[in-house]
Amino acid sequence: MATEVLKQMVLAMGQKARAASRSLAKVSTTVKNEALRAMAAGLLEHAEDILEANRRDCAAAREKGLSAAMVDRLTLNQQRLKAMADGILEIATLHDPVGEVPKMWRRPNGLLIGKVRVPLGVIGVIYESRPNVTADTAALCLKSGNAVILRGGSEAFHSNRAITRILSDAASGQGIPAGALQLVETTDRDAVHELLQMDRHLDVIIPRGGPDLISLVTEHSRVPIIKHDKGLCHTYVDAHADLEMALRVCTNAKIQRPGVCNAMETLLVHQSVASYFLPQLSEIFSPAGVEIRGCPRTQAILPGARAAQDQDWDEEYLDLILAVKVVDNIEEALAHIERHGSGLAEAIITSDYANSRRFLDEVDAAAVFVNASTRFTDGNQFGLGAEMGISTQKLHVRGPMGLEDLTCTKYIIQGSGQIRE
Amino acid sequence: MATEVLKQMVLAMGQKARAASRSLAKVSTTVKNEALRAMAAGLLEHAEDILEANRRDCAAAREKGLSAAMVDRLTLNQQRLKAMADGILEIATLHDPVGEVPKMWRRPNGLLIGKVRVPLGVIGVIYESRPNVTADTAALCLKSGNAVILRGGSEAFHSNRAITRILSDAASGQGIPAGALQLVETTDRDAVHELLQMDRHLDVIIPRGGPDLISLVTEHSRVPIIKHDKGLCHTYVDAHADLEMALRVCTNAKIQRPGVCNAMETLLVHQSVASYFLPQLSEIFSPAGVEIRGCPRTQAILPGARAAQDQDWDEEYLDLILAVKVVDNIEEALAHIERHGSGLAEAIITSDYANSRRFLDEVDAAAVFVNASTRFTDGNQFGLGAEMGISTQKLHVRGPMGLEDLTCTKYIIQGSGQIRE
Known part of the structure; x- marks a missing residue:
C-alpha cells in the first residue's frame, strides 16, 4: 500500500476511535453488558462466516509451510x-471499574477532592497470537469503556477480520459508538509504524x-506502552523445605504446561x-521427557x-x-534470581519463617511465591477475572492486567468559590 | 566528551544506581528520615560552597546574556x-508508601494474595528548572526508596553539582547506599541520549x-516516561453562575500567578x-494589566x-x-475544551446541579473543578504533600505526582503447597 494512503487510513482510524472513546466513556454498564452478550451471540450466529475465513487462513498457513502446531493454534x-x-459472556459478568471513586477527602478549605476511575481512552493492541485474542481483547476494552484498534498477526488476517466485523456490528446494534472496535485491515507492516x-x-x-515485536515497539513507539516481556521463572528449594511439597510444586511448575511464560525454567x-x-x-x-541441564554439582x-x-541461565x-x-x-539463590530473573514470577519452597519473609521482601518481581507454583501467575487464578496479558514493566501495572488496569483516574474537585491564597 | 567515554560514564552510573536501588529498597523509614534530616542540615552547613558555585553559574548566565528574570530564577x-x-524536612514528615499492602485476599484454594507497594527502582530526572528542583527531587526519590540519576540544566551546572555532592555525602553518612543519588556531571547533551x-x-x-525537552524525550526514549506537558486551562462561566464568585475565581485563576501551568489561559x-x-x-x-483577546461577541x-x-485558543x-x-x-463549552484543552485542569462556575455533574463526568482532564480555581491543581493543595511535577499522561499517574506515584506494586503469594490443576 502506498505510504501516504496507509498513513491516512491509520490516522482516520485513530480519529474515529478517539471520537468513539468520548461517547463510550459515558455508556452505562448495563448497555456495555448487553453489547457483550450480543457480541457472544453474534459469534455463534455467524459461526460459518468465521470458520470459512479461518479455512482460508489455515490453507495459506499450510501453503507457507507453517508447522502443524502453528496451524493448530490458528485453527478454529x-x-x-x-x-x-463464553469468554465474552464471562467478561459481561465482571465488575465494571469505570466510575468507581477509590478515594475522596475534604481539605481544610472545604474543597472536596475525589479520584474517579475513567477509561484510558483509546488502546492499540498489536498481537501475534491466536484469533481468540481478538475476541478477548475486544470484550475487555469494551467493558472498561475503551475504544480499541486491533492489529493482529498476518496469519490470522481473514479470521480476525471476520470476527471483528461480527463483534463490531453486534456492539453497534446495542448502541456502542461506531469506531469503538476497529481492526487494521491490511497486513502491511508499515501500519504498525504508523500506529506507534x-x-x-x-x-x-x-x-x-x-x-522481536516487543523490541520493535519499545524502540519506536511515541505512545506509552504496557509490555509483556519474557518470563524466566525460578523455583528455589530451600534447606528447610518440605521436600514432598517441593517435588509436587516443581513438577507442576515445569510440566503442567511448559510452553507458557509462568512455567519454571530454572530450579x-x-x-x-x-x-x-x-x-x-x-x-x-x-x-516425563524433561531434559535437565545442570551445574557441575548437579551433574x-x-x-x-x-x-x-x-x-542456559538466561534462556526461556x-x-x-x-x-x-x-x-x-x-543469598546465592537471591543473587542468581536478581541477575537472571525476568521479573515475572519467582518462588521459594521453605518451612523456615525468616527465609520466607526474606524471599518475599527481597525478590523484585511481579509475583513472588512462597510454597506454591509459579503457574498461578494469571489473572483468573489471582481472582481478577479475564486478563489482558501479564505486564513485566513497573509503570502503571505489574503482573496480570485486569479490567481495572485498563483505566486511569481523574481528580474531581467540588468547591464553593475557593481561591488559592 | 568522546562518545565512547560518555557512554561508559552514563552506563557506569546506571549500574551503580541499580545496585544502590536494591539495598535502598530495604532501608527502613526511620533511616531514610534520618538521612533526609542530615541532608537538610548539610545544605545549611555547606551553604557557602553552594553559594560560591551558584555565583559562578550566575556570572556565566549574565555573560551569556540571559534575561534578568532567568538570572533571578537561577540565583540562590x-x-x-x-x-x-525546609522542603527536605517536610518530606521527612510525609508518610512513607513503601511496604504498604493496599489489598490482600484469600483464594478458594487457600492462596493468600497481597499487593505490596515497592519502589519503582531507578528514576532518571531530566530537568531545566531552578536548582531547588535538585534538592526536592533527591529528597522525594530517597523517601520513596528509589535511586535517582539527575540531569539538570547546563545553566545551573555548578550549583547542582555542589548541592548533589553535599546531599549525597549527608545521605551516605546515615547509611544510604552510595549511588542512590547521582548527578550527570557533564553538560554534554549526548548524555541525555545515553540516558534515554x-x-x-x-x-x-x-x-x-x-x-522541546518533552518532545525529545517522547521521541527517543526506550525507557518508560512520565511527562508533564503544557497546561492550557479553561474556566467556563455558566448561565447559572454566581457571578460574584465567578469574578473572584477567574481573577485568582488568571492573575495570582500567571506564569504557571495551572493558571487560566482561556475564559x-x-x-x-x-x-x-x-x-x-x-x-x-x-x-491588573491583563490583555484580553476576544471572539467577535466578546469584542x-x-x-x-x-x-x-x-x-489563541491553543496557546499557553x-x-x-x-x-x-x-x-x-x-455543549459548546465542552466541545471547545475537548478540542483545545491540554488535559491538565478545567473548571466550571455554576449553581446548576445538572451542569456541575455533566462537567465533572464529561471533561477528560487530570483535574476537573466545580466552583474553584484551577490554581489548586497542585500536590500540596490536594493534600498529597510535596509533588514531583504534574503528569498530563494517563498511564501510571495523572495529575500531581506524590510519593505514592514513585512506587509500584508487586504481588506476594503465600501458599501451603498449592499446584495449578
Missing part, C-alpha cells in the same frame, strides 16, 4: 468458537507477542538437600544430566528443558 | 537555601521542562451572562479587546494574556 472450530463466546507514531489518538499500546536447590531431592525429581522428570548428583552452559526454554543449579545458601 | 541566597532545606537508551538500568524517566462565558459579566471582569483585569461587549486569532500564554470566548451553551 465450533468448540473453540463456543469457548470464545499516533500519540495524539492512542493513549497506550499493548504489544503481545515475541521478543535452584540448596546444597544440603540436593543429593536427596534431585534424584527424586529426576525419577519424575525423566519419564555430580545426576550423572545423566547435560552440562549447563552460561547461556518454553519447553521440557530445565536448568538446575545447586546453591550454597539463600 | 541564604533565604532560598533555607527554603530548600538505558532501559536496562532505568525504570522510568521524568522529563521536567519546556516543550468561556455563556452568552446569557456575558454582557453583564465581561465588563465587570474587564474592570478588574485592565488595571462587541468589550470594544477595547483585541481580536483573538485561531491560534503563561503571561497576563487571556483568550475569551462567548459560547451559546454548555
Whole structure:
C-alpha cells in the first residue's frame, strides 16, 4: 500500500476511535453488558462466516509451510468458537471499574477532592497470537469503556477480520459508538509504524507477542506502552523445605504446561538437600521427557544430566528443558534470581519463617511465591477475572492486567468559590 | 566528551544506581528520615560552597546574556537555601508508601494474595528548572526508596553539582547506599541520549521542562516516561453562575500567578451572562494589566479587546494574556475544551446541579473543578504533600505526582503447597 494512503487510513482510524472513546466513556454498564452478550451471540450466529475465513487462513498457513502446531493454534472450530463466546459472556459478568471513586477527602478549605476511575481512552493492541485474542481483547476494552484498534498477526488476517466485523456490528446494534472496535485491515507492516507514531489518538499500546515485536515497539513507539516481556521463572528449594511439597510444586511448575511464560525454567536447590531431592525429581522428570541441564554439582548428583552452559541461565526454554543449579545458601539463590530473573514470577519452597519473609521482601518481581507454583501467575487464578496479558514493566501495572488496569483516574474537585491564597 | 567515554560514564552510573536501588529498597523509614534530616542540615552547613558555585553559574548566565528574570530564577541566597532545606524536612514528615499492602485476599484454594507497594527502582530526572528542583527531587526519590540519576540544566551546572555532592555525602553518612543519588556531571547533551537508551538500568524517566525537552524525550526514549506537558486551562462561566464568585475565581485563576501551568489561559462565558459579566471582569483585569483577546461577541461587549486569532485558543500564554470566548451553551463549552484543552485542569462556575455533574463526568482532564480555581491543581493543595511535577499522561499517574506515584506494586503469594490443576 502506498505510504501516504496507509498513513491516512491509520490516522482516520485513530480519529474515529478517539471520537468513539468520548461517547463510550459515558455508556452505562448495563448497555456495555448487553453489547457483550450480543457480541457472544453474534459469534455463534455467524459461526460459518468465521470458520470459512479461518479455512482460508489455515490453507495459506499450510501453503507457507507453517508447522502443524502453528496451524493448530490458528485453527478454529465450533468448540473453540463456543469457548470464545463464553469468554465474552464471562467478561459481561465482571465488575465494571469505570466510575468507581477509590478515594475522596475534604481539605481544610472545604474543597472536596475525589479520584474517579475513567477509561484510558483509546488502546492499540498489536498481537501475534491466536484469533481468540481478538475476541478477548475486544470484550475487555469494551467493558472498561475503551475504544480499541486491533492489529493482529498476518496469519490470522481473514479470521480476525471476520470476527471483528461480527463483534463490531453486534456492539453497534446495542448502541456502542461506531469506531469503538476497529481492526487494521491490511497486513502491511508499515501500519504498525504508523500506529506507534499516533500519540495524539492512542493513549497506550499493548504489544503481545515475541521478543522481536516487543523490541520493535519499545524502540519506536511515541505512545506509552504496557509490555509483556519474557518470563524466566525460578523455583528455589530451600534447606528447610518440605521436600514432598517441593517435588509436587516443581513438577507442576515445569510440566503442567511448559510452553507458557509462568512455567519454571530454572530450579535452584540448596546444597544440603540436593543429593536427596534431585534424584527424586529426576525419577519424575525423566519419564516425563524433561531434559535437565545442570551445574557441575548437579551433574555430580545426576550423572545423566547435560552440562549447563552460561547461556542456559538466561534462556526461556518454553519447553521440557530445565536448568538446575545447586546453591550454597539463600543469598546465592537471591543473587542468581536478581541477575537472571525476568521479573515475572519467582518462588521459594521453605518451612523456615525468616527465609520466607526474606524471599518475599527481597525478590523484585511481579509475583513472588512462597510454597506454591509459579503457574498461578494469571489473572483468573489471582481472582481478577479475564486478563489482558501479564505486564513485566513497573509503570502503571505489574503482573496480570485486569479490567481495572485498563483505566486511569481523574481528580474531581467540588468547591464553593475557593481561591488559592 | 568522546562518545565512547560518555557512554561508559552514563552506563557506569546506571549500574551503580541499580545496585544502590536494591539495598535502598530495604532501608527502613526511620533511616531514610534520618538521612533526609542530615541532608537538610548539610545544605545549611555547606551553604557557602553552594553559594560560591551558584555565583559562578550566575556570572556565566549574565555573560551569556540571559534575561534578568532567568538570572533571578537561577540565583540562590541564604533565604532560598533555607527554603530548600525546609522542603527536605517536610518530606521527612510525609508518610512513607513503601511496604504498604493496599489489598490482600484469600483464594478458594487457600492462596493468600497481597499487593505490596515497592519502589519503582531507578528514576532518571531530566530537568531545566531552578536548582531547588535538585534538592526536592533527591529528597522525594530517597523517601520513596528509589535511586535517582539527575540531569539538570547546563545553566545551573555548578550549583547542582555542589548541592548533589553535599546531599549525597549527608545521605551516605546515615547509611544510604552510595549511588542512590547521582548527578550527570557533564553538560554534554549526548548524555541525555545515553540516558534515554538505558532501559536496562532505568525504570522510568521524568522529563521536567519546556516543550522541546518533552518532545525529545517522547521521541527517543526506550525507557518508560512520565511527562508533564503544557497546561492550557479553561474556566467556563455558566448561565447559572454566581457571578460574584465567578469574578473572584477567574481573577485568582488568571492573575495570582500567571506564569504557571495551572493558571487560566482561556475564559468561556455563556452568552446569557456575558454582557453583564465581561465588563465587570474587564474592570478588574485592565488595571491588573491583563490583555484580553476576544471572539467577535466578546469584542462587541468589550470594544477595547483585541481580536483573538485561531491560534489563541491553543496557546499557553503563561503571561497576563487571556483568550475569551462567548459560547451559546454548555455543549459548546465542552466541545471547545475537548478540542483545545491540554488535559491538565478545567473548571466550571455554576449553581446548576445538572451542569456541575455533566462537567465533572464529561471533561477528560487530570483535574476537573466545580466552583474553584484551577490554581489548586497542585500536590500540596490536594493534600498529597510535596509533588514531583504534574503528569498530563494517563498511564501510571495523572495529575500531581506524590510519593505514592514513585512506587509500584508487586504481588506476594503465600501458599501451603498449592499446584495449578
